[in-house]
Amino acid sequence: MIKLEKVNKYFNRRKANEIHVIDNTTLELPDAGLVCLLGPSGCGKTTLLNAIGGLDKINGGKIMIDGERITGRLSSKIDTVRNAKIGYIFQNFNLIDDETVFENVAVALRMIGVKDGETVKKRVNYCLEAVGIYQYRNRKARDLSGGQRQRVSIARAIVKNPQIIIADEPTGNLDSGNTLDIMNLIKKMSAGRLIILVTHEEELANFYANRIIRLRDGRIISDSVNENRENLDYRPEDxxxxxxxxxxxxxxxxxxxxxxxxxxxxxxxxxxxxxxxxxxxxxxxxxxxxxxxxxxxxxxxxxxQIDRSIFESSRFNYDAFLPKTHKVRYKPVYTLLASVRKSLKELYDMKFLRKLLLIGFVLSSCFAFYAVSNIAGIRNVDRARFMTSDEHYITVANPERNMKIEGKIRRLKGVDYVIPGESIYSFALPMNDLYQTAQLRGTLIASLASGDVLKEKDMYMGKPIGKERQMVVDKMVLKKFMKGKQGIFVGLTSYRKFIGRKIVIPNLGIYRICGISDVDSPVMFAHPSRLTDIIANAEKTSRQEALRFETLAGSITDMQNYDEHDDDSTSLIRNYSHAEGIKLKAGHAPEKDGEALINENMKGSGAKIGKSIDEKLGGNKLIVSGFYTSKKQDDYSVYVTEGAIKKNNYYVSDKVTVYAAAPEKVREKLQKMGISAEINFVRDRQTYMQEKNKTVRSALIMAVIILIISLIEIYLMLRASFLSRIKEVGTLRAIGVKKSDIYRKFAGEIIAITAVTSAVGIGLMYYVLSGLLDLEAFASSYSVTPVTAAVTFAVIAGFNLLVGLIPVAVVMRRTPAQILARPDV
Incomplete structure (x- = not known):
């Protein structure tokens, strides 16, 4: 059955301290009986036994089991032979201490494909009864005495009905009483099976063995059939x-x-x-x-003295309760899902030290989420944080400050309209719903756009612009305002509450919000006929103030300078086409851009028709075209043509704003014409990123350091946890569990621990950071979203699996014998 041909093995090969531990050994072993390898310590008995059992590699020669070579092959191939034909009994028992006696034995049966629960139960219990340990089947292996543990080891070896049993000094750690009990069991099992026993006790070998092979310095010095003694003088010490x-x-x-x-x-x-x-x-x-x-x-x-009747009186039935037609074939012992479920159940029963490690995992998960959300927040570019105007706008230089540029640009294909200036304005939002807030107002800062470009699909709620004094505000503007939380005083806590609210523009009076758009830009749409007046009278705002809109929206200011009526305006220039409450008294209405209609009360100051007055538009004094009377007292408004106001709008700014559905194409055309132009969206994003990058490097480095520290902590905890379980890995490999099974077992445990601890840690930090997001400093630096949480979990799970399984892989590169020989096992 077993054949060795010129087998050689070295320790520390080709080094000064080289040991030839198996020296050119050739050997044949029978199909049944108890063969004893006998010799002093260090003679190579255990090494030879490990080589025969496939637990260790050799440096030369061949070992055959039933004609199958188990040397010079992949470990998976060797494992297949080992599982089918060999059972193992170890000097140090090599049980899985945290498992029950039943599970320690059952694992060997499941490896050969016996999965039926009832069959496993009957077979395992039969073997436990045979070795006298049935009553302890539900105890943890760690709770047994040495003799009891060795009995479990024997039951595990015989449960799968192997053809060969390897027993490495099975009585080496037992007292004399237990030694006899174990040897009697082993002798009983040797009927019909080959048992290879390593011992250094010559009395035991002479009494129990059928054949004795003596070794010295790695060589076989004798090989003889044993003429068994009839009696054994072996006094139990107990x-x-x-x-x-x-x-x-x-x-x-x-x-x-x-x-x-x-x-x-x-x-x-x-x-x-x-x-x-x-x-x-x-x-x-x-x-x-x-x-x-x-x-x-x-x-x-x-x-x-003991005689042979003690083990000849009974025999062990190797086939009891095993399926008669069962074909021995390796089956996975551990599945990923089953390992996860089992590990989740065992979390509560973990030892105190391992529970402390779980707390460490929770804290590391907290810091990992903090770091990932910080990195995501820093790297995430929220357009609402840098956009100051409609994304279709192009800013064009107008150094000459005249309207000629408008005609040039309007002729280009793809241009919808052109307005002077940079389009960013502040609009007063009266908050006089209550007596206490009668004189207070909020501020909406937005980019002014023509209602012509607003499409039905862009409406979020409400109605499009239908009247001249109506405006549509985008969600982005209102979201920023609500984030300032000052609107809660008058119930402005949802988008719908803004519909119908007043907007007050100096010199123009009241406009009303008729609808809310969703174009994802900080924009307010106005009737095209009102753009010129709004541009002339609304409060101009810089891009810097627009970026601070949330802060400005969070402040409430006095409404005194924003009276809801036209007559108290501080500005004197008005558009005659929108004049109300006046009557022409003399002359004619303004027809040319330089003409002005003034109050007849100004005659007393020397004003005459056809003469200039001090008021200027576009750098030129206005010429009186006529006089009017007004229903309002002290109305000294100067009415001019809309064209005059428009010219003045161009005159006061060296920039114009162009609306184009495809801004990149229009910009290229403008540059070909020699006109300097920049897309507002691109400009604002670049400016924002330049400012952000000044602080992002240090914040990003800190976040990465925190993440690395968290992962290192996880690695150290996983490594410490694994080091305490190397013996378990060695035991599983020694009894024949394949590497893939062990990977699944540990992967399941890692996933279970990660799922529980990460859920708690990420959840805690998610809650803390969510509460801090109301602070502007945190809102711009952290991204606290389900996606961030999912990414953090994926990072932790991936890292845990990687660093958790790498030590397993490193250990399993060694042979089972090498793993169990480690000093830390």
Whole structure:
């Protein structure tokens, strides 16, 4: 069955301390019987046994099992042979301490494809009964004594009905009593199976073995069939045979009879007292007192040598409860989903030290989410934070400050309209709903746009512009205003509450919000006929103030300078086409751009028709075209043509704003004409990024450092956790569990731990950061969203799987024997 041909193995090969631990060994072993490898410590017995059992590699030669080579092949191929044909009994038991006795045995049965729960239960229980450990089947392996643990190891070896059993000094860590019990079990199992036993106890080998192979310095020095002795003189250390004691005595008194036994004459006084059911013994320090808790048995009999009847009286049925038609074939023991479920159930029962590690995982997850949200917030460019105008706008230089440029630009294909200036204005939002807020106003800062370009699909709620004094405000503008939270005083807490609200423009009076758009730009749409007047009278605002809109919107100012009526305007220039409440008294209405209609009360100051007055538009004094009377008292408004106001709008600014559906194409055409132009969206984004990049580097470095520290903490905790479980990996590999199964087992545990701890850690930090987002400093630096949380979990899970499985992979590069030989196992 087993054949070795010129097998060689070295430790520290080609080094000064090289050891030839298996020296050119050729050997054939039978199909059944107990073969004993006998020799002193360090002679190579265990190394040869590990090589035969596929637990270790060799440097030369071949090892065949039933004609299949197990040397020089992939570990997965070797594992297939091992699982099908070999069972293992180890000197150090190599049980999984956190598993029950039943599970330690069942895992070997499941490996060969026996999955039926009832079959597994019956077979495992039968084997546990055979080795005398059935009553402890539900105990954890760590709670057993040495002899009990070795019995479990034997049950695990025989449960899958192997053809070969490898036993490496199975009694090396046992007392004499347990040694005999285990050896009797092993001898009983050797009927019909090959058991290869390593021992250095010659008495045991001579009594139990069918064949004895002696080794020295890696070589076989003798190989002979054993003429078994009929008796074994092997006195158990845990039993005292009273009738063999040379000194005996009996004391009769008022109390119980005392029998005294000793292995030699003794002197002294022993005081014995019984009180309350307790026995008190005082030897005066002459003797050590040993009670029944020390597993010492007093036998009222003579010692008798063991004979062969002790293991010949019964036989073990290797086929009991195994499916008759079952074909041995390796099946995965651990699935990813099952490992996750099992690990989740075991989290509560973890040891205190491992629970502390879980707290560490939670804290690391907190910091990881903090870092990821910081990185995302820093790198995320929210257009609402840099946009100051409609995304279709192009700013064009107009150094000559005249209207000629408008005609040139309007002729270009793709241009919808042109307006003077930079289009950004402040609009007063009266908040006089309550007596307490009668004189207060809010501020809406927006880019002015023509209602002509507003499409039905762009409307979020309300109606498009239908009247001249109506305006549509975009959601972005209102969202910024509501973020300032000052509108809550008058109930401005939702978009719908803004519909119908007043907008007051100096010199122009009241406009009303008729609808809300969703064009994702900070824009307010006005009737095309009102653009010129609004541009002339609305409060111009810089891009810098527009970027601080949330701060400005959060402040409430006095309404006194923004009266809702036209007559108290501080500006004198008005558009005659929109004049109300006046009557022509003399002359004619303004027809040319330089003409002005003034109040007849100004005659007293020397004003005459056809003469100039001090008021200027476009740098030129106005010429009186006529006089009017007004229903309003003290109305000294100067009425001019709309063209005059428009010219003045161009005159006061060295820039014009162009609306184009495709701004990039129009910009290219303008540049070809030699006109300097820049797309507002691109300009604002670049400016924002330049400012952001001044602070982003240090913040980004800090966030990355925090993330790295968090991941390092996770790595150290995973590594510490794994180092304590190297023995488990070695045990699983030694009994034949494939590497892929072990990867799935640990991956499931990592996923379970990550899912629980990350959910708690990310959830806690999510809650904390969400509360801080109301502060502007945090809002621009952190992105607290479900996506960020999901990315953080993915980063942690990916990292945990990587760093958690790398140590597993590193360890499993070694052979099972090398893993179990590590000093930290």
């Amino acid at each position: 039993k005292i045979y009273l009738r063999d004691m040379p000194v005996k005595g009996r004391v009769h008194g008022a109390g119980p009879t005392l029998n005294f036994f000793a292995d030699r004459p003794v002197c002294g006084t022993i005081n014995i007292a019984v009180r309350g059911g307790n026995l008190f013994i005082d030897t005066g320090g002459a003797f050590s007192v040993i009670d029944e808790t020390h597993d010492i048995e007093l036998v009222d009999d003579h010692y008798r």
